[in-house]
Structure formats: C-alpha cells, structure tokens
Amino acid sequence: MEPEKGAEILLKSVELLYSKRPCKYTVIIAGDGRQKHSMERLGEEVVRRCAGVSIEFPGWLNEKEKSLAFERSSVFAMPNLWPEPLGMAPLEALCHGVPVVGFDGGFAEYVVEGITGRIVTGERNVHLFTEALEDCLLDEKIKKHAQLQAKDLRQRL
Numbered sequence: 001m002e003p004e005k006g007a008e009i010l011l012k013s014v015e016l017l018y019s020k021r022p023c024k025y026t027v028i029i030a031g032d033g034r035q036k037h038s039m040e041r042l043g044e045e046v047v048r049r050c051a052g053v054s055i056e057f058p059g060w061l062n063e064k065e066k067s068l069a070f071e072r073s074s075v076f077a078m079p080n081l082w083p084e085p086l087g088m089a090p091l092e093a094l095c096h097g098v099p100v101v102g103f104d105g106g107f108a109e110y111v112v113e114g115i116t117g118r119i120v121t122g123e124r125n126v127h128l129f130t131e132a133l134e135d136c137l138l139d140e141k142i143k144k145h146a147q148l149q150a151k152d153l154r155q156r157l
Contacts, residue, residue: 001033006079006103006124008035011055013079013126013130019052021134025053028069057082072094074143075117075136078102079129097147099136101129110153116146 001007014027029039036057043055061069070076076093078084086106087144093100094110100117102108103124110155111117118132136142 001029001031001039003035004080005031005033005035005084005127005142006081007039007118008042009079009081009124009126009129010077011039011046012126013133014053014055015046015050016126017134017137018053020130022050022052022154023092024052025050025054026072028073029055030061030066032059038073066092067096073098075133076100077129077133078107079124080105081124087098091153091157093152094146095157097150098152099142099146101132103129106111112145112149115142117142135141 014025040057047053047055070093076098077089078090078110083105090100090107091110100111102119104119108119111119113119118135120132151154
C-alpha cells in the first residue's frame with residue numbers, strides 16, 4: 001500500500017457508495033506497504049461511520065488465498081493514481097470472472113468498458129471512481145459478461 005496505489009480513494013468511495021446505497025459491503029485490501037497503517041486507521045473510521053461496511057487488511061495473499069478472495073468478490077477495484085503499465089491483479093480478477101473497476105492504465109486493454117468492468121478516464125477522483133464501482137456492483141450484465149469472458153481470457157493468457 002503505497003500512495004500511488006490509491007487505497008484511500010477506494011475507502012472513500014466505499015463510504016460514499018454506502019451513503020448512497022446502504023447495505024452490507026465487505027472490502028478486502030490485500031498487500032503491504034508504507035501506507036498500510038494509515039489505511040487501516042482510515043478503514044476503521046469508515047467502518048465506524050458505515051454500519052454495514054467491513055474492511056479486511058489480510059496482507060499479501062498466496063495463490064490459494066487470492067483465488068478464495070476472488071470467489072467471494074463481486075467486483076475488483078484498482079484505483080491506481082498513476083497509469084500502471086500492467087497490473088497482474090486485475091487480469092487475475094478477470095480470469096476469475098470478476099468485473100474490474102480502475103483508472104486507465106495498462107490493464108485497461110483487457111477490460112471491455114461497460115461490459116466486463118469500468119475504466120475511469122480523465123480525472124482520478126473519488127466521485128468518478130464511486131460511480132464506476134456502483135455500476136459494476138449493480139449491473140448484472142457486467143457481472144455476466146465478466147464471467148463469460150473469463151474462460152476465453154484464461155486460455156489467451
């Protein structure tokens with residue numbers, strides 16, 4: 001969890017989404033880094049303000065743990081604040097049939113906008129990311145297309 005990875009945007013987006021659509025949300029933020037403790041504190045604040053939200057910080061996940069996390073997931077969010085050339089985690093999510101939300105970057109070529117996920121172009125901010133996250137959570141077509149594409153994508157990669 002480094003500043004350029006955008007975990008703060010994800011946490012603020014979850015809080016904004018909860019204010020618009022209060023229901024149960026579980027957020028898993030995997031990994032480690034300089035911001036882990038500050039993100040855990042921010043996560044605790046979000047949970048205090050949003051009764052239906054739980055946030056987990058499991059650290060690095062091995063392959064089995066990642067697969068289990070993807071199986072539990074409705075959406076994979078990667079709010080990088082820089083155009084990461086190619087993040088593997090979004091591709092892994094797509095290979096598991098999980099829609100991806102992120103800002104434009106290298107993995108965007110694998111996400112079919114509005115079909116297997118949402119790519120936010122232009123300004124990287126909480127409001128735009130929240131809208132894209134909400135779309136992926138609510139649009140059954142996006143979920144279905146991501147699941148249908150998964151097998152083909154696994155074969156190509």
